[in-house]
Every structure is written in C-alpha cells, then in structure tokens.
Amino acid sequence: MKEEIIIAGFGGQGVLSMGKILAYSGLMDDKEVTWMPSYGPEQRGGTANVTVILSDSKISSPVLDRYDIVVALNQQSLDKFAPKVKPGGTLIFDTNGIHNRPTREDIKIYPIDAMEATLEIGNSKAYNMVVMGALLKAMQYKLPMENVIKGLKKSLPERHHKLIPLNEKAIEKGASLL
Amino acid sequence: MKEEIRLMKGNEAIAHAAIRYGCDGYFGYPITPQSEVLETLEELMPWETTGMVVLQAESEVAAINMVYGGAATGKCVMTSSSSPGVSLKQEGISYIAAASLPALILNVMRGGPGLGTIQPSQADYFQATKGGGHGDYHLIVLAPSTVQEMVDFVGLGFDLMFKYTNPVMILADGIVGQMMEKVQLPEQRPRRTEEEIRKQCPWAADGRKDGRKRNVITSLELESSKMEVINHQLQARYREIEKNETRWEEIGVEDADYLIVAFGTIARISDKARELAAEEGIKVGIVRPITLWPFPTEAVNKAARGKKGVLVVELNAGQMIEDVRLAVHDNLPVEHFGRLGGIIPSPEEVVTALKEKIINK
CATH class of the missing domain: 3.40.50.970 (Thiamin diphosphate (ThDP)-binding fold, Pyr/PP domains)
Structure with a gap:
C-alpha cells in the first residue's frame, strides 16, 4: 500500500492537525509515514496544506507534485490541486464557497458538505474530523478505524482525550457523506 | 529495552x-x-x-x-x-x-x-x-x-x-x-x-584540580613560526578526517546511465525522480554525500565512470556542483539544477531538468 495524500484549505480549518492524526494512524498501522507541512507565514485565514504519505515500504520524496488523494477545503486549494490528482485518483472537496467545480472525468470526485455535517454534530471544532471520515471511507478503510482511534489518542494531549468520542462521531458522520 | x-x-x-x-x-x-x-x-x-x-x-x-x-x-x-x-x-x-x-x-x-x-x-x-x-x-x-x-x-x-x-x-x-x-x-x-x-579531555580548562600543568586555550599566536606549526597540525588532522570519515550513500548507481548527485532531502526528491525516470526507461543512479566535508570525491568519481552525464540537484544556484566537477575528471557533462529562495522542486521537475540539461542536449 502506498497513499500519497495532500490536504489543503484555510489556516484554522485544522488541516495540519488532520494530517497529523492521519500520520499517527499510519504509525499505529505499522506504515512508513511522512508529514510535510507548508510551513510559513500561513495563519488563520491564509492557505495551509500538508502532504501525508503512508506506505508499506521506505518513502523517498516527502514532497510531491501528483497525489493519489487530494482533499481541498476551499476554492484556491481546489483550483491548485485538482489538476494534480493522478488519473484514477480521488478528489474530495467541501462544497462550501465553491463556485468553480472540478470537471475532470478521469478521477473519482466526492463533493461533501462537511460544514453542514459539522453543524449537525454541534461542535465546529470537529470539522476536520468530519473531513477525515470522508477521507477514510474514500480510502476504503485501508487504515482500520481502530488504528485511527489509536492515532487520535497518540496525537491528542491527554487532557483532550475526553473529546475522542466526539471525534469518533465526527468521523462516522463524515463517512456517511460519501 | x-x-x-x-x-x-x-x-x-x-x-x-x-x-x-x-x-x-x-x-x-x-x-x-x-x-x-x-x-x-x-x-x-x-x-x-x-x-x-x-x-x-x-x-x-x-x-x-x-x-x-x-x-x-x-x-x-x-x-x-x-x-x-x-x-x-x-x-x-x-x-x-x-x-x-x-x-x-x-x-x-x-x-x-x-x-x-x-x-x-x-x-x-x-x-x-x-x-x-x-x-x-x-x-x-x-x-x-x-x-x-x-x-x-x-x-x-x-x-x-x-x-x-x-x-x-x-x-x-x-x-x-x-x-x-x-x-x-x-x-x-x-x-x-x-x-x-x-580523562577524555586532558586539554580542558577545568580548574587544575589535580595539580597538573596549566591548560591554556586560545586561538591567538603572534609568533608566525608557531602559528604555522598550529596550522600544519590542523591540516594534518583534516587529512586524517578525510581518510577516515568520508560518508555517502549510493542508490542504483551500477546499472545507471545517468547520475544525480544531491544531499539532504533533495536526495530523496531525486530518488523519487529516479523512480519516475525508470518508468520511462531512463536509468538513473544517485550518490548522496552524507559528509559534505570531507566530500566523497572518490565515490563520486567512481560512480560517474561510464555514465552519460551527471546532474547535481541542489536548493541553491550551484554550490556542491563545484566539488562534483572536481571529482569527475572525465569529459562528462556535469550540469546543475536548483530552485532558489525557498522553492522546493518536485520530482517531476528534476526529471524534466535531467532531460533538458543532459539527455536531450
């Protein structure tokens, strides 16, 4: 298994921490893992992205130009990364604020209304885990849920472990969007 | 444990x-x-x-x-x-x-x-x-x-x-x-x-606890004849380090037609470029210097022998390429590819550079 994934959106949407939880889930699943952030002056409101690679074998470049899966959470990210999905690959995007939809026919496209789903759960902080749920389902659970939960526990500080049930719920909700 | x-x-x-x-x-x-x-x-x-x-x-x-x-x-x-x-x-x-x-x-x-x-x-x-x-x-x-x-x-x-x-x-x-x-x-x-x-550092200025001779640590020596001796001692040590501590890694060098020399994470981006090139039937090997000083001159020289060209990939305008050129004596093309100012090249860019600067030249 090798999944080359980029998650891109606004700073403050939880893009980097979603990548981190994904990376930790890979770690718990005994995969080789890299997590490469677009570190920079990005802050709340700016753009942020993170490349996560999960693999059964040694990973060469942590920086890529083509991805198996692109998760785009705003128009800029969609415009930038939709053309970079490998043919046959997967594109997940949040429909909120999107006026130009992707038109490629050689990839699987999953539009999700993650914001709406998050509001239904009633905690806006769970947004990135709703997106995570959609991503995990699109990956056909190549990362088993039990290892994702272990990954969540690893990446969250102990004092936030009480939020794990909420995160689980958000992941389930996200998966139901596909 | x-x-x-x-x-x-x-x-x-x-x-x-x-x-x-x-x-x-x-x-x-x-x-x-x-x-x-x-x-x-x-x-x-x-x-x-x-x-x-x-x-x-x-x-x-x-x-x-x-x-x-x-x-x-x-x-x-x-x-x-x-x-x-x-x-x-x-x-x-x-x-x-x-x-x-x-x-x-x-x-x-x-x-x-x-x-x-x-x-x-x-x-x-x-x-x-x-x-x-x-x-x-x-x-x-x-x-x-x-x-x-x-x-x-x-x-x-x-x-x-x-x-x-x-x-x-x-x-x-x-x-x-x-x-x-x-x-x-x-x-x-x-x-x-x-x-x-x-015991490990008898030269250390640690307070003369055992009545030993005074240890003086300085970089100043105004007498040129003595300063030259100090310099020769340093140079002798550098030769020793060159002999013992040169380190590098090679990937797929033996059957390759082309060689990429790169260090740090850029060597990994180049390794991905090697995989992409292989899909097109282009055989690329990689030498990754691990010690930049001492530079693995001999290893690069050996790896370059019989190759059709060498591409040096760096996140700069061409620095390590000078050491690579000194290492490669043959009449081989040695070209540079780099991005500047904080831009990271993608593996695809490295393949394109290899084609433009070496293969199709």
Whole structure:
C-alpha cells in the first residue's frame, strides 16, 4: 500500500492537525509515514496544506507534485490541486464557497458538505474530523478505524482525550457523506 | 529495552537526541525554521533529569561564545540556528576550530541571502564546507536526509567532535527540520562524570584540580613560526578526517546511465525522480554525500565512470556542483539544477531538468 495524500484549505480549518492524526494512524498501522507541512507565514485565514504519505515500504520524496488523494477545503486549494490528482485518483472537496467545480472525468470526485455535517454534530471544532471520515471511507478503510482511534489518542494531549468520542462521531458522520 | 517508535519533527528529534546522547549544554537563540529545537528542550526540561543546561542566549553571537566556553572545559555542548543566525556565529566557529575544541552546530537552512525567507534552502553549502569564518579551517559537515538521521547525526557528531577535537556541523534544510517522520531514539547515554571528562579531555580548562600543568586555550599566536606549526597540525588532522570519515550513500548507481548527485532531502526528491525516470526507461543512479566535508570525491568519481552525464540537484544556484566537477575528471557533462529562495522542486521537475540539461542536449 502506498497513499500519497495532500490536504489543503484555510489556516484554522485544522488541516495540519488532520494530517497529523492521519500520520499517527499510519504509525499505529505499522506504515512508513511522512508529514510535510507548508510551513510559513500561513495563519488563520491564509492557505495551509500538508502532504501525508503512508506506505508499506521506505518513502523517498516527502514532497510531491501528483497525489493519489487530494482533499481541498476551499476554492484556491481546489483550483491548485485538482489538476494534480493522478488519473484514477480521488478528489474530495467541501462544497462550501465553491463556485468553480472540478470537471475532470478521469478521477473519482466526492463533493461533501462537511460544514453542514459539522453543524449537525454541534461542535465546529470537529470539522476536520468530519473531513477525515470522508477521507477514510474514500480510502476504503485501508487504515482500520481502530488504528485511527489509536492515532487520535497518540496525537491528542491527554487532557483532550475526553473529546475522542466526539471525534469518533465526527468521523462516522463524515463517512456517511460519501 | 527497545525504544518505541515515535512520530516527530526533525527539529524536535534534535532536541530529544541531544538529551539522549548525554549533552551537557545547549545554547541557542530562536529563528524559523528551527525554533522547535529550543522550544522542545525547554518543554522537556532536561535540567531536572540529566542535568543538561538549556539556555536561551541574548543573541546568536552570545550563544556560540557560550559554546566556545563550555567546549573549553571539555563539556559536550551545542548550538542551533538557521542561515542568518549561523552567519552571526561564524567568528565564534572559526575561534572554536582554531582552538581545536569539540562543538556541535546545527544549521537548518532557509532561503537567503540576507534575512531572506523562512522556506527551505541549501544555499549555505559554501559557508559550511569552505570556511564561513576566516582562516584555514574545516568543520566536519553532516547532511541528514531523514528525521532518523537528525537523531543519529547528533550522536555521530558528538563522537566525531571529541575524537578529532574539531567542531562538527549538521547542515539540514528546512524540510527535514519541519517534516514529521518515524524515529527511534537511542537509550539514554549518561552524561560523563567530571572524572571521565578529565580523562577524555586532558586539554580542558577545568580548574587544575589535580595539580597538573596549566591548560591554556586560545586561538591567538603572534609568533608566525608557531602559528604555522598550529596550522600544519590542523591540516594534518583534516587529512586524517578525510581518510577516515568520508560518508555517502549510493542508490542504483551500477546499472545507471545517468547520475544525480544531491544531499539532504533533495536526495530523496531525486530518488523519487529516479523512480519516475525508470518508468520511462531512463536509468538513473544517485550518490548522496552524507559528509559534505570531507566530500566523497572518490565515490563520486567512481560512480560517474561510464555514465552519460551527471546532474547535481541542489536548493541553491550551484554550490556542491563545484566539488562534483572536481571529482569527475572525465569529459562528462556535469550540469546543475536548483530552485532558489525557498522553492522546493518536485520530482517531476528534476526529471524534466535531467532531460533538458543532459539527455536531450
């Protein structure tokens, strides 16, 4: 298994921490893992992205130009990364604020209304885990849920472990969007 | 007991490794993209466990001079910074090299010149390998390409700096500083006792506790004939280091038609480019210098033999290529590809560069 994934959106949407939880889930699943952030002056409101690679074998470049899966959470990210999905690959995007939809026919496209789903759960902080749920389902659970939960526990500080049930719920909700 | 595998940023890994390898003191000053080194050390509070000193100095200049002082007493000391900060440290580094003292300096390079950008770069190759400070001196320069190597090279760096009483630099790029990967930390190496330090460093200025002859540590020698002797001693040591410590990695060199030479994370981007090129039937091999000084001249020379061309890929305008050209004597095309100012090339760009600059030329 090798999944080359980029998650891109606004700073403050939880893009980097979603990548981190994904990376930790890979770690718990005994995969080789890299997590490469677009570190920079990005802050709340700016753009942020993170490349996560999960693999059964040694990973060469942590920086890529083509991805198996692109998760785009705003128009800029969609415009930038939709053309970079490998043919046959997967594109997940949040429909909120999107006026130009992707038109490629050689990839699987999953539009999700993650914001709406998050509001239904009633905690806006769970947004990135709703997106995570959609991503995990699109990956056909190549990362088993039990290892994702272990990954969540690893990446969250102990004092936030009480939020794990909420995160689980958000992941389930996200998966139901596909 | 085997240490558990963890996920860490390169900068965090440096901090953990410093403690684990028995460092006595870290002196630093924050600068992106390596501020997590100091932050992580402050968070881990090693002064309460191993007794290691962690100090945020008032400036980079102060930090390197604290390292100079600590090293003079035989302690295992280090500092870290990024490009503009490392420029500030150069005077101190030259003094430490001249005084033949052990010290570890980490440079997590960012784009320059000047204050530049906070994005990754490899544009301090010249500074690290050819001097940086004044005078005829060399640092042992290690270039990590994985987070695990960030850990391992702290241990290796400490060993080498005491073995040769010579400063060692870990020359990393912002990518390996900022990315997270799996790491396995070493078991806790205890800090050396005062007695062990005296035994390992009989030259140390540690207070003449046993009535021994006075140890004087200085880089000043006004009598030229004596200064020449000191220089010859340094040069003899550098030849010794060249003989014993040259390190590199080769990937798929033997059956390749073309060679890429790259260091740090760029070697990994080039490795991916190698995979992509192979899909098109283009056979590429890679030499990754691990020690940038001493440079693996012979290894590059051997690897280049019989090849159709060499591409040197760097995050700069062409620095290591000078050492590659010196290594490759044959009439081979040796070309450079690099992105500048903090831009990271994709593996596809490297393949395109290989085609444009070498294959289709």
